[in-house]
Amino acid sequence: MALPQTANAWTGGLDFPSRLFERGSNDYELYEQDNEFVLSVELPGFDPAEITVTWDDGILNVAGEHEDEHRGTRRTYHRRFRFPKTVDDTEISAEYQNGILTVSLPIVVEAAATGTEIEIES
Template sequence: MALPRTANTWSSGLDFPNRLFERGSNDYELYEQDGEFVLTVELPGFDPAEITVTWDDGVLNVAGEHEDEFRNTRRTYHRRFRFPKTVDDDAIEASYQNGILTITLPTVVDAAATGTEIEIES
């Protein structure tokens, strides 16, 4: 039976092979359903007062900061989400239950996507 190898002291904090190809965490889920985007973010251990959700010109910011004085630890969370369709700013809603933050972002009905079509050369 082979014993796990311990990292050398010079590379102990690097975790080089894993971090080099890291693709991000799976702490959220985003999908579109019935004319709205639904975003769920896992934030266990946070109090709703420790979470801030802001909307600014098509970008949703989710931030949280939790301090555990008993354990003398501090956890922070920050992620930005850009949305491709027009969202009804006044109808965005957020709720937090059992460690899950759920944000619904209704899209504007019949909103035309803006932009320019790019011709493909062959």
């Protein structure tokens, strides 16, 4: 009996792009380094004035809207990021260079504790 094939295996001989079956997107990178989160988002072709970054109750919103009048096209981008640790929202900074938006979100070290230990009954 043949085993079921994965999407990539059964589409291998067809002209379907394998990305059709992928979930998620690779347009950003998020990592923690030196007591801060660093988020890099690929937004090529956007002007910094077309990008909005907002922080609201533990959620970072990144939005962009770009209109190309020469080609008659409009591109939009919107993504929300939730963080598992308390961020010092007064120290969040953002920079846009060469099509990459980089947002630094410092972690409040005192709040980065492991929390309250729960006793396990046996």
